[in-house]
Amino acid sequence: MPLFPAGRREWEKEEIVTLITIPAEVKWPPKNWKNMSPEQRYFNWEYASIALELNTGKQLQFSKEELLLKYHFWHFQARKPPQSTEGNTMTVKSRYYLYQAIANIIKSKTDDPTTLQLLDMIEASSSKRDTSTDIILNKIDAVGVQLRLGEDQ
Secondary structure, rough: OOOOOOOOOOOOOOEEEEEOOOOEEEEEOOOOOHHOOOHHHHHHHHHHHHHHHHOOOOOOOOOOHHHHOOOOHOOOOOOOOOOHHHHHHHHHHHHHHHHHHHHHHHHHHHOOOOHHHHHHHHHHHHOOOOOOOOHHHHHHHHHHOOOOOOOOO
């Protein structure tokens, strides 16, 4: 359960949140993002993720796939199942499919025993979750960027 990533967001505006200022200023979403090609959006997502990880003073500990999944709340478009390398297949798939399971629970609004058990496990594991993105998420919450609750297009 600690692999459960933060929820995706509804990005509508430009330059909402200044994430870091040293060594370079990184804002999200990037300027003119609505006019960018998918490749440009992907590059900006990758750049911001790497910049934030390096800003912690630690060496990159993740593969690119894991890093992008960690910061997937910045992603603008629908997510495809992750393409992962042999070394990180289970971690990437675990994060992705756990996110999908939670999304399905929210959409179905059922209270069957399996659903309740999964929710209990997530609640019990919340003290062990990865909190490394909490500062960024607090900045995003402070400016009112909403969670993406609808279907991806």
